[in-house]
Amino acid sequence: MxxxxxxxxxxxxxxxxxxxxxxxxxxxxxxxxxxxxxxxxxxxxxxxxxxxxxxxxxARTVVDRLVLGGTLGAEGVTKAHVATLRETARGLKHLPKMAYHQEAELMARHLDAVRFAAAHVATRAQGVGVAYVRAVVARAWYSVDHEQLERFCRVLSSGLPEAACDAGIIRLRDQLMATGSTRNRGVQRELYGKVERALLTWLKGEVRSALRPVLEEHFPLPEELKN
Structure with missing residues (x-):
């Protein structure tokens, strides 16, 4: 010019x-x-x-587009937010890749839940601070007491139990770290199911010796309840 x-x-x-x-x-x-x-x-x-x-x-990334859209507040979004949103939308389903405008609509709808999950599962522990773990937290945000959910995330992230019933969270953390970050969708789905199982069991105050993945979604999104 x-x-x-x-x-x-x-x-x-x-x-x-x-x-x-x-x-x-x-x-x-x-x-x-x-x-x-x-x-x-x-x-x-x-x-x-x-x-x-x-x-x-x-090349313009989804994050670039969402930020340029200017509808998500001063905090904006990050790659972690976008990855969490995608896994939150997918859950246990087999979901095809979404178009940008679909992701933008979902991000606007679930922004608070996604930000909560990204903020409270922010650990760098291998296999723990990943999108499919944060997705369970984002979904649970709609139905679980936030203080309880924050404590679950704190123990999961730090590896430091705060009560006897936290043993199940530590068992989950050990399994996630043993597997590490994986791109295998089948393994991700199984681990997602185990995170849900661990959270459900912990909320009931139970401790189980075996951690089996759930086979159906226990933390539906608001729009899924309408279907």
Whole structure:
């Protein structure tokens, strides 16, 4: 732009029906950095889902898009939030990959639960601070007392029991760490089920010698209760 080599084209900037900028972020940033005055085409009232098909130019991550959307507050979101959301939506189901606008809608709906899970299962312990563990916490956020849930997360993250009934949490932690981070969907599903089982058992004040994964969802999301 400074060298005068910028050429006008059909690609400019675009806003959706809510006034959110959905295309042209990098062009506007280049204009700001160059200090130049540039003529651009401007489009208005694009449907929100159009961002799925907009040419991104420089690769734009889901996190970039969610932050640029400006609807998630000053705290924004991170990769951990997005990964947690995806596993929360999936649960024990086999869920196909979601389009961006679907993830954006889900993030807005479950943001508080996702942030709670990411904040309280923030350990770097191998196999513990992973999305499919945080997903159980995010789902449980809707039906479990938050102080209880926070304590469960604290013991799971630290490995330090606070009462005799915490033995089941420690057993879960040991199994998660022994497995470590895995990309195997079957193993992830089994571990997710074990996290649910451990949480359910702990909430009842029970301690079991064996930790078997649940076979059905015990912490449904609000929209799942309506179906």
């Amino acid at each position: 400074k060298a005068g080599r910028w050429k006008a084209s059909h690609q400019g900037i675009a806003f959706d029906t809510s006034g959110t900028l959905v295309d042209g972020q990098h062009r506007l940033w280049a204009i700001l950095q160059s200090g130049c005055t540039i003529r651009l085409a401007v489009s208005f009232n694009l449907p929100p889902e159009s961002i799925d098909t907009i040419d991104g130019g420089k």
